[in-house]
Structures are given as structure tokens and as C-alpha cells.
Amino acid sequence: MTDAAHGPLAGLVVADFTRVLAGPYCTMLLADLGATVIKIEGPAGDETRHWTPPQHQGESTYYLSVNRGKRAITLDLDNPDDLATAQRITARADVMFENFKPGGLDRFRLDYEAVRYQNPSLVYVSITGFGAGSELPGYDVLAQALSGLMSVTGAPDAEPTKSGVAIIDVVTGLHAGLGALAALRHRDATGEGQRVEVNLISSALSAMANQSGAFALAGVMPVRLGNDHPSIFPxxxxxxxxxxxxxxxxxxxxxxxxxxxxxxxxxxxxxxxxxxxxxxxxxxxxxxxxxxxxxxxxxxxxxxxxxxxxxxxxxxxxxxEAFDWARDLGLEPAVASGAGVTTVRNPMTLSKTPAAYPLAPPKPDADRAWVEEHLAGA
The missing domain is CATH 3.30.1540.10 (formyl-coa transferase, domain 3)
Structure with a gap:
């Protein structure tokens, strides 16, 4: 069983073991395009459920902003029955996303090799902070510091500054989605699944584009220029x-x-x-x-x-003011999903298979019965 068909990804089942921002943002965009996303949370829930203020009707707006369109189930992987449920979910999924610390899923036999053995056609997407060899937690601000992004952000005579949003998390989420779709293209042609790995530091260096490229190509060390551009003026x-x-x-x-x-x-x-x-x-x-x-x-x-x-x-x-300006252009930047929760629309416009928003961001364990019915093959 999957959700009612809509969009180009209708029928695609995603097992989402991610939390916070990069992974949930990615899987939300896939849900907008029709994928059935099952959000698996531990007993404490996604950390962002507790990141307040601000709130909307008692819920964290951070959590609500990146989790619409999903089915939620709470599973304690230390509980044998819950672990068996998690393993059954991955066995029936097309794509699995996870952002545990490297090696964190090994003891649950939810690592790539174990899951691949049960489901050879699965696309397994791992999102880490700094690759499999690092134990450093994958927080966006650490990636902004370590990637050099903060060194080029801010006024020349002021301290390095982080971006006003967790931009590296967002970019990494986009890279994860693109990698998953590329792997699915290969899977559809050959029947083979594969592992896709993305990390914050590589995503940051790629997204810095001309700034990181200046160093890679010409050995030029970018510096803070405030609001100036390094190559264009005014x-x-x-x-x-x-x-x-x-x-x-x-x-x-x-x-x-x-x-x-x-x-x-x-x-x-x-x-x-x-x-x-x-x-x-x-x-x-x-x-x-x-x-x-x-x-x-x-x-x-x-x-x-x-x-x-x-x-x-x-x-x-x-x-x-930006929301109002977009509306003046004939755009609607916000949409109501599911039970009337208003979030920011998917930025992709597809003429034949547009995004849709049938499900509001789920409450903890809200879809346990639905998931059990899905696993029963109904």
C-alpha cells in the first residue's frame, strides 16, 4: 500500500531515518512529488520537534517547515519488536535515507550491507557531516566553519559570520535527493540498488562554486568582502x-x-x-x-x-515583505497542506505532474496503523 497516486514519484516508497534538516528537507520535497515517505523516529522524536520558539499551535515551526507529506511511526531500535518493524520497512522500500553517525546503524543490522542483503534493489542514501571517517557531529554551523564559508562571510574588519539560514544542510539535502534519483534511474535500468553518500563538507565546498573554484583553479584565497562580490562591481x-x-x-x-x-x-x-x-x-x-x-x-x-x-x-x-512581493508577481509562496498547516511551497513547477500537499506534518507515531497495514501488503 502506498498513498494516493500523485506526481512523478507516485508509488515510490521512502524509508526516512533522518532528522533535523538536510534529510527531512530532502524527503519532504520527494513527498511533494508523490513519494510515500515513512518517517521513522526514536522515542525522543526528531530533535526539531523541540526546537522552539517559534511555535504554531504548540508545535515547532522548524519541524513543521520540513516534514509535510510524510507518514510517521515511532520505533525504539533497542526494542526487538520495533527493530523488526524497522527492518521490514527497509525490506519493502525503494529508497532509504539515514543520517546517523558513521557506523551508528551497524548494531541494528540497518547498515548498507545488511539492508542490501534483504533488499538488493534498494537505494541507500547516507548523509553525514564529514564522511565515514569522522566522528564530528554533522551540525551546519560546524560545516560552515570548517568549509571556509564563514571565512568569506561578513565585513572585512569584522569576525567571520555564519549564514542567516542553515544553508549547507539545505544544499546537502538537495544533493541527497539528486543522488537518490540518479541511483533510481540506474536501478530501473538494471535492477541494481546502490549506496549514495553525501556529506556537509563536500556539499559546502561544491556550493561555494566560484569562491572554492578560485582556490582550486588559481590558488586564490577568498576573503571577506562584506556585501561586495569578488569579481563584479557595482x-x-x-x-x-x-x-x-x-x-x-x-x-x-x-x-x-x-x-x-x-x-x-x-x-x-x-x-x-x-x-x-x-x-x-x-x-x-x-x-x-x-x-x-x-x-x-x-x-x-x-x-x-x-x-x-x-x-x-x-x-x-x-x-x-518577500512573501507579499512574490504574490504581487502572481506567485503563491505558501501552501496549506493536509489539515490546513501552511508551509512554503515546493519551488519546482512541473507542467504535467505538479507537486501536491495532501498531508500535514505528522505528529509523533501518528501513522502506526497505516504503516502496519502497508507492511501487511494491503
């Missing part, structure tokens, strides 16, 4: 007569258009500013020119004028 927030406006000048054509609107055409032809690479090198010479020009009007006035001229710019919004 690119970031600038003061105006009444507030801040973000500019994103990605090419020479846009720079010429900017200069035209702010009445600084001398800068457009200046040998230090005419080309993107030169603007980056001579940014401290160009910065006061832009700031002085923008001081003559409000952020709203500049935004209207620059947008009309095709110059990329934007105000800095709060999260609430």
Missing part, C-alpha cells in the same frame, strides 16, 4: 537619499545604462571603469562616484528609473 547594497538599494551590474551594457540614469556618463567611458574587470580592480575609486550620484533621490525613485532602463536593482525586503 554588485550589492548602496545608500540613497532615504534608504538602501541593491545594484547587480553584471556586464558592461548594464553599467552604461546605470551611468546614463544616474547622470554619471563620465564613468562609463573612464579607462578604469569601462570594462567589468577594471571596475572590479578599481572599485574603491568607483564606489564614491556611485554613492554620490545615488544620494540625490530616494531608493524608490531610483528603483523605478533604473528598472525602466533595464538596470538590475532591488530593495532589501523582510521575509514578510
Amino acid at each position: 554588485y550589492g547594497p548602496f545608500p540613497t537619499a532615504d534608504g538602501t538599494l541593491v545594484l547587480a551590474i553584471g556586464n558592461d551594457r548594464q553599467f552604461i545604462a546605470l551611468c546614463g540614469v544616474i547622470q554619471a556618463m563620465d564613468a562609463a567611458t573612464h579607462p578604469h571603469f569601462a570594462r567589468a574587470a577594471d571596475r572590479s580592480v578599481h572599485r574603491e575609486e568607483l564606489r564614491p562616484v556611485v554613492i554620490e550620484a545615488l544620494a540625490s533621490r530616494s531608493a524608490a525613485e531610483w528603483s523605478a528609473l533604473l528598472s525602466e532602463a533595464g538596470v538590475p536593482c532591488a530593495p532589501i525586503l523582510s521575509v514578510g
Whole structure:
């Protein structure tokens, strides 16, 4: 038995032994696309159930934000009957996700080799902090520190700063989902399952893209630049007569258009500013020119004028303002799932098989009867 068919992953059964963020975020996205996700929790429950404030109707919004669409069962793996249930779940699953410490599932015979023996076609996805050789707990802030992300985040004269969200957890969850789907493609073609391994540190270094690439390719050590970009200028927030406006000048054509609107055409032809690479090198010479020009009007006035001229710019919004702005564009960033719990919509739009949200985030052990019926083959 699986949940009512919807989406491209309908009929796919996922055994979800993950908790906190990277794994649950990944499996929630799969559930949105139709997968039947069985969330297995220990007696204490997912840690995020207890991470408050804030709360919604007495439940942690952290937990609610990454667990819709799932079936929940509480199992104590030290209890032989519960362990047998967990093993039966993995024996009938298409994909298993786990983020235990390396080796943490071995004594329960829920490690890859043991599960593969019972279910050779299973795709087994392991999410760790720093690979199988490390005992360091896989917390996002540790990965931000160890990956170098914090070393490039913040003002040059301030301390290293973490991202405002657990971005490495989120990126790792996306990598886990992509790896699982790739392995399923292979499984469907050959009948073979396989193990997929992702970790926070590798995901962080990959996601740092141009910054980590600068070191790998050219030996250039990235540094903190505040809101500046290492290769593009002007690119970031600038003061105006009444507030801040973000500019994103990605090419020479846009720079010429900017200069035209702010009445600084001398800068457009200046040998230090005419080309993107030169603007980056001579940014401290160009910065006061832009700031002085923008001081003559409000952020709203500049935004209207620059947008009309095709110059990329934007105000800095709060999260609430961002929801309103998206709605003004005809987008709906939030959706109600199941019993009316409103969460942030899946960002993927599929024209033929769209995401759906039939189940609210489950309460502890809410679906034990459903899981038992599933295992009975009904």
C-alpha cells in the first residue's frame, strides 16, 4: 500500500531515518512529488520537534517547515519488536535515507550491507557531516566553519559570520535527493540498488562554486568582502537619499545604462571603469562616484528609473515583505497542506505532474496503523 497516486514519484516508497534538516528537507520535497515517505523516529522524536520558539499551535515551526507529506511511526531500535518493524520497512522500500553517525546503524543490522542483503534493489542514501571517517557531529554551523564559508562571510574588519539560514544542510539535502534519483534511474535500468553518500563538507565546498573554484583553479584565497562580490562591481547594497538599494551590474551594457540614469556618463567611458574587470580592480575609486550620484533621490525613485532602463536593482525586503512581493508577481509562496498547516511551497513547477500537499506534518507515531497495514501488503 502506498498513498494516493500523485506526481512523478507516485508509488515510490521512502524509508526516512533522518532528522533535523538536510534529510527531512530532502524527503519532504520527494513527498511533494508523490513519494510515500515513512518517517521513522526514536522515542525522543526528531530533535526539531523541540526546537522552539517559534511555535504554531504548540508545535515547532522548524519541524513543521520540513516534514509535510510524510507518514510517521515511532520505533525504539533497542526494542526487538520495533527493530523488526524497522527492518521490514527497509525490506519493502525503494529508497532509504539515514543520517546517523558513521557506523551508528551497524548494531541494528540497518547498515548498507545488511539492508542490501534483504533488499538488493534498494537505494541507500547516507548523509553525514564529514564522511565515514569522522566522528564530528554533522551540525551546519560546524560545516560552515570548517568549509571556509564563514571565512568569506561578513565585513572585512569584522569576525567571520555564519549564514542567516542553515544553508549547507539545505544544499546537502538537495544533493541527497539528486543522488537518490540518479541511483533510481540506474536501478530501473538494471535492477541494481546502490549506496549514495553525501556529506556537509563536500556539499559546502561544491556550493561555494566560484569562491572554492578560485582556490582550486588559481590558488586564490577568498576573503571577506562584506556585501561586495569578488569579481563584479557595482554588485550589492548602496545608500540613497532615504534608504538602501541593491545594484547587480553584471556586464558592461548594464553599467552604461546605470551611468546614463544616474547622470554619471563620465564613468562609463573612464579607462578604469569601462570594462567589468577594471571596475572590479578599481572599485574603491568607483564606489564614491556611485554613492554620490545615488544620494540625490530616494531608493524608490531610483528603483523605478533604473528598472525602466533595464538596470538590475532591488530593495532589501523582510521575509514578510518577500512573501507579499512574490504574490504581487502572481506567485503563491505558501501552501496549506493536509489539515490546513501552511508551509512554503515546493519551488519546482512541473507542467504535467505538479507537486501536491495532501498531508500535514505528522505528529509523533501518528501513522502506526497505516504503516502496519502497508507492511501487511494491503
